[in-house]
Amino acid sequence: MIYAIDVYTVLPRDTSAFSAAFENGPWRRLSWQENGHLHTALHLRSTLPTTYLSLGIWKSEAHYLIAVADREFRDFLRSLKLLSTSSECIGAFHYQCQPLSQQIPSYPSRIPVSRSVHDRAHTTLPKAS
Secondary structure (H helix, E strand, O other): EEEEEEEHHHHHOHHHHHHHHOOOOOHHHHHHHOOOEEEEEEOEEEEEOOOOEEEEOOHHHHHHHHHHOOOOHHHHHHHHHHHHEEEEEEEEEEEEOOOOOOOOOOOOOOOOOOOHHHHOOOOOOOOOO
């Protein structure tokens, strides 16, 4: 799977239109026509309520690249950029499933731990005679 992450900053007056583009607007229609699209979530930053993170989940990088090459898809992304004061594509990231617990190798429960630099800095060394 691929996670495609984009960040948008929107003026307060445009937040409703920006959200609507995903919830009830063109994305709802586009996302279902794109083969390999699994889910898209729009997240609103809690501390800056005009900053959005779009998280798209795709079956594979090939599916994502086909969608990005589609004219309607690019037009949708362009419309988001017009509604925002800034936009940044963070990137597309692979998701890899962790092995089942039976397949995870076991390690000894005792791991040697060296003292931290902080502890060593506060240790008084014996004075040389």
